[in-house]
Structure formats: structure tokens, C-alpha cells
Amino acid sequence: MLENKYINFDKYEMFEIQKTFKTRKLAGTSEVVTQYEYKLAAFFKVKHAIALSSGTSSLHALLYAYNIGPGDEVILSPSAPVMSALPILAVGAQIVFVDNTKESFGFDIDDLKNKTTKRTKMIVSVPMWGYAINSGEIRDYAKSQNIPFIEDVSHCHGSIDEGKYMGTFCDAGFFSTQERKLISTGEGGFVITNDDKVANRLIEVRDFGKPVSELSRFPDHIGEYGYLFGLNFRITALSAAIGIAQIDKLNKKIESRTKNANRIKESISDIGWLREVAIKNESQPNYYAMLLMITSEDYNNSSVGKRLFDSGIVSDTYRFKIKPLYKMPIFKKFASDCPNSESLLRKIITLPTHEGLTSDDLALIVKSVKSMEANV
Ligand SMILES: Cc1ncc(COP(=O)(O)O)c(C=O)c1O
Known part of the structure; x- marks a missing residue:
């Protein structure tokens, strides 16, 4: 995986x-x-x-x-x-x-x-x-x-x-x-x-x-x-x-992860329902993972995550079954109105970008994303 x-x-x-x-x-x-x-x-x-x-x-x-x-x-x-x-x-x-x-x-x-x-x-x-x-x-x-x-x-x-x-x-x-x-x-x-x-x-x-x-x-x-x-x-x-x-390796890791993220980004740029989240001005992510936003109502992140999982790719958002904390029993008593968080957590999906990925791994990630039909 x-x-x-x-x-x-x-x-x-x-x-x-x-x-x-x-x-x-x-x-x-x-x-x-x-x-x-x-x-x-x-x-x-x-x-x-x-x-x-x-x-x-x-x-x-x-x-x-x-x-x-x-x-x-x-x-x-x-x-x-x-x-x-x-x-x-x-x-x-x-x-x-x-x-x-x-x-x-x-x-x-x-x-x-x-x-x-x-x-x-x-x-x-x-x-x-x-x-x-x-x-x-x-x-x-x-x-x-x-x-x-x-x-x-x-x-x-x-x-x-x-x-x-x-x-x-x-x-x-x-x-x-x-x-x-x-x-x-x-x-x-x-x-x-x-x-x-x-x-x-x-x-x-x-x-x-x-x-x-x-x-x-x-x-x-x-x-x-x-x-x-x-x-x-x-x-x-x-x-x-x-x-x-590990400190000495950090910059090289980020360089390599950024290259992988750019490769994925370029390869999926023609997909209408998915894009990278907006990167804040004057900022540079370390690509701990690549964070994507589902932009079509025809898709949701749990079924996209499941399809990725079935192709051998584990998205953090799927693995952790992300949801607002107040939907979990121990935090329920602190529930509060947070509509943006609810919508965000339904639409985002992560992809691995780490420096251990091979060219074939990146090709598999791209192929899996591209193979998804509407109504996933
Ligand atoms: C955002 C975030 N905060 C805190 C932690 C807790 O770190 P640790 O596992 O070292 O206790 C994690 C762990 O994965 C995390 O992802």
C-alpha cells in the first residue's frame, strides 16, 4: 500500500x-x-x-x-x-x-x-x-x-x-x-x-x-x-x-516531495472535479502530504478515499475517517456551529508525496485518480 x-x-x-x-x-x-x-x-x-x-x-x-x-x-x-x-x-x-x-x-x-x-x-x-x-x-x-x-x-x-x-x-x-x-x-x-x-x-x-x-x-x-x-x-x-x-535531511525531503506533488498536480490538471487547495500567498507547503479539494457535488471524499484504497493508495483523510471533533462522543458536549469545518472535512482528500515514491508509484496515483467516474 x-x-x-x-x-x-x-x-x-x-x-x-x-x-x-x-x-x-x-x-x-x-x-x-x-x-x-x-x-x-x-x-x-x-x-x-x-x-x-x-x-x-x-x-x-x-x-x-x-x-x-x-x-x-x-x-x-x-x-x-x-x-x-x-x-x-x-x-x-x-x-x-x-x-x-x-x-x-x-x-x-x-x-x-x-x-x-x-x-x-x-x-x-x-x-x-x-x-x-x-x-x-x-x-x-x-x-x-x-x-x-x-x-x-x-x-x-x-x-x-x-x-x-x-x-x-x-x-x-x-x-x-x-x-x-x-x-x-x-x-x-x-x-x-x-x-x-x-x-x-x-x-x-x-x-x-x-x-x-x-x-x-x-x-x-x-x-x-x-x-x-x-x-x-x-x-x-x-x-x-x-x-x-534527521534535521540535516529535511530540506532534501521537502525538495523531493515538492517535485512529486508538482508531478501529480500537472498530471491531474485536466480533471474538473479535483484541484489542490489554494496555497496561501508567500507560503510554501512542505508536502507532508498533498491536500486536494473535491469541487464537484458528484464526488465525496469517503468514496474517493475508498476507491484509492482499493487501488493500493492510502489517503490520510480516508484512513482517519476525518470528521469534526464534536461528532465524536468525548467531544460532543463542546459542539458548536462550524459550517465551514463540516464542509471542508467532506471535500478534502490527501495523497502521499513522500520521497520514497517511485515513478511507477506516482503513475499509479495519477491513474487511480483519473480512472474515477462521476457519482463516485
Ligand atoms: C496535527 C497533529 N497534532 C498532534 C499530533 C500528536 O503527535 P504525537 O503522535 O507525537 O503525540 C499528531 C500526530 O500524528 C498530529 O498529526
């Missing part, structure tokens, strides 16, 4: 793993984790990168870092995956679902304004499959209201918007490095931020709340447990070692 997954590990990852292995220090407190963080911060041109055990734990840690809990509201779009919503439940906060724009995973700004209340303590946007959204607009609004703006850029390693890396527009951006992602460490995640206090608090939260610097609320108790809350969200040194090799 052709999936949105390619394991791009070779002698470079093996070299870093062996080097780390020889240090006999494999825990999250290893120097290798610090080296990985320096390399991430340099790549993204930010002050701090904090490596954590997953994308999910990155958001969980951020919610603690911003002191969010019962009685607080966190804004999210219903098009986000469950992983971007579950940590909000974990800290006992309420989710407020804000509608998407008509053709993107960004927020409808009017709905965002209407649904902001005195209890709104965080706005979390989730740009999907590596495509830019209206992050600048969201940031300006969040700033005007003094609300922290966090982006779940788990799909967006190396995607560019307005000349900057996605994840650097907001107060803190977090990434997953689970094995499907463009920087992959098997399991893992990291946060990037220019905010010294948030970075310091994340370091405390990931290590049982232990104060680590004079920026702590308890600067006189550096290294002592029991003053601040935290859990164990550390990444292992072996995962960090893999990450060190």
Missing part, C-alpha cells in the same frame, strides 16, 4: 545512535538531547527548542506552562485531530470550537472573535498536512486580546509562510516527530519559542517540576523536587540522536 509514511533512516541515523550508545547515557538528561535542541533552535532560528516525548505531551506541557486548568477555555478548530484536543481535556479545561475558513484549516476570524470570552486562556491553531493558514491574522488578534497563541505545527516541519518557518509566528509552536513526520524520531516532539519564561517552565514541567534556573517561580530551590508540578515528558537520548541526523 502507498501510504503517507516513509522510513528515511540510514547510516547517518545509525552513526548518531552508535555515538550516543557509547556515552552509556540514554535518558532524557543526556547531553545528546541538549545538542538536538541546539540544532533545532538553529534550524528554526528561534531562541529555544525543548524536546519532549511526543507531540501530544508537547501540548500537554504547554497547557501546564501557561497554567491552564478547570474553568479555563481553550480555542481549537473542530478540524483538528484528537491528539490536539485530548491534552486540553487532560488539564480539565473546556474546548471552544471555532469554525475554519472556507478553504483552509485556519480560523474564521469573525467566529474567533465571537467565541472569545473572558475565560479564553489559549488559542491553538492546527494547520494540517503542511499548508499555511492565516497565522499572522490569528497572532494579531490573540495579541490584541493578550491571549497566548500556540500552533500545532506537527505536520509543518520546514513549511514556509511569509518568509518564515511555520511555528515561529506564535508564542510557541509544537511539532510531533512520530515516525510519519518530516523530522522523525520514532516517537517524540518538540516546542519552539522565543519566550524565555515559557521555555524555562517547559523544562521544569518535563522533569517532575524541578526548578532549573533563576527564571523559576522558586529560584532558591533549583534542583529540588516538590515545589512545582511536573511530569516526565522527557525524550530518550536515542530518539534525540536520530533527530540530529
